Amino acid sequence: MKCRFWGTRGSVPVSGPQYMEFGGNTPCLQLTTQGCPEPIILDSGTGIREFGQHYMTHRTEVGDTIHLFLTHAHWDHIQGFPFFIPAYVPGVNLHIYCTKKAKDFLSGQMTAPYFPVGMDVMMASFHFHELAQGDEMQLGDVRIRWIPLPHPQESTGFRIDDGARSLVFATDTEHPAEGLNEQLVGLARNTDVLIYDAQYTPDEYEAGKQGWGHSTFHQGAEVAKASAAERLILFSHDPSHDDAACRAIETSCQEEFPNTWSARQGIQIEI
Numbered sequence: 001m002k003c004r005f006w007g008t009r010g011s012v013p014v015s016g017p018q019y020m021e022f023g024g025n026t027p028c029l030q031l032t033t034q035g036c037p038e039p040i041i042l043d044s045g046t047g048i049r050e051f052g053q054h055y056m057t058h059r060t061e062v063g064d065t066i067h068l069f070l071t072h073a074h075w076d077h078i079q080g081f082p083f084f085i086p087a088y089v090p091g092v093n094l095h096i097y098c099t100k101k102a103k104d105f106l107s108g109q110m111t112a113p114y115f116p117v118g119m120d121v122m123m124a125s126f127h128f129h130e131l132a133q134g135d136e137m138q139l140g141d142v143r144i145r146w147i148p149l150p151h152p153q154e155s156t157g158f159r160i161d162d163g164a165r166s167l168v169f170a171t172d173t174e175h176p177a178e179g180l181n182e183q184l185v186g187l188a189r190n191t192d193v194l195i196y197d198a199q200y201t202p203d204e205y206e207a208g209k210q211g212w213g214h215s216t217f218h219q220g221a222e223v224a225k226a227s228a229a230e231r232l233i234l235f236s237h238d239p240s241h242d243d244a245a246c247r248a249i250e251t252s253c254q255e256e257f258p259n260t261w262s263a264r265q266g267i268q269i270e271i
């Protein structure tokens, strides 16, 4: 399994020389696995615009179908969708999976006066799948499970197993005041990769970010240890964190969980 990070930033896109290493696009991941020949995409933040351009030049190799899983409807997870070129292309089959009514919130952001055209001009074939929370499904040989994550309006954590390797995507979630999110620990049990919301440092969290729906790298390390995850990937970098701050967070977390890496935009990892 391969995972490419098209967007790593939480809350709002950023740009500038101070963000060159970790990137400025909001969340979008591409999974490539032999278990499912078609692209599996997680979230449609601004990073999906660049995935769309990449897809259009590789469509003949990967086929006409794209599977898009959405964690929740917050703007930073959907705002790239109106700029996702494959959605406008006849013949592309776009399957969209979410525990909420994705058609409503995706079309809702494409209404006047916020956007010049509506979703009705998108000519791909849309297939919306409303997921029951806590359920699972199969895509080819790939098993996908999901759980609710504590977050304003609730997010969704996904686990993807292709029979050989596994990945857990747990972004936009706040940890409990005491202890660990045991449901997440269960989802991440023995996973090869845990991608976790590490938007804040513990100091920032304690200084007034409780209740904002995000977590810390310390909690990521605790969940990784408790679930016996092999590798921890810090994700949803705060827009106030420049490259130096992201590197410092990565180093601090490695002291707690050595096999830690902070997600960098454009990088593809082998799992």
Ligand SMILES: [Zn+2]
Pocket (backbone or CB within 6 Å): 072, 074, 151, 155, 172, 213
């Ligand atoms: Zn959110």
